[in-house]
Amino acid sequence: MADLSPVVLADIETVNKRELKDSKLQQLVGCLDDALYKSSEPIRIDKTFGKPFKIINGRHRIYLCRQKGYKLVPAVVLG
Numbered sequence: 001m002a003d004l005s006p007v008v009l010a011d012i013e014t015v016n017k018r019e020l021k022d023s024k025l026q027q028l029v030g031c032l033d034d035a036l037y038k039s040s041e042p043i044r045i046d047k048t049f050g051k052p053f054k055i056i057n058g059r060h061r062i063y064l065c066r067q068k069g070y071k072l073v074p075a076v077v078l079g
Helices: 022-029 032-037 059-067
Strands: 005-008 044-046 054-057 072-078
Touching (some): 022 059, 059 072
Antiparallel strands (some): 005 072, 044 054
């Protein structure tokens, strides 16, 4: 598994709920922590062009973390 680094949610681009699949959000609601820390596909962020960082993978998880009031998310950071 790739190395995860804590990333401040406020530094990541905004995710609009209209861009997301409701069914996937519902799947993640009860297992968000597992999806953050034990997923074979971690959140991937690209910081090449500065803030807000671009989301490569994990839009649904980032959206839910914001809704739940998380301040940090574990992610693979590129750039």
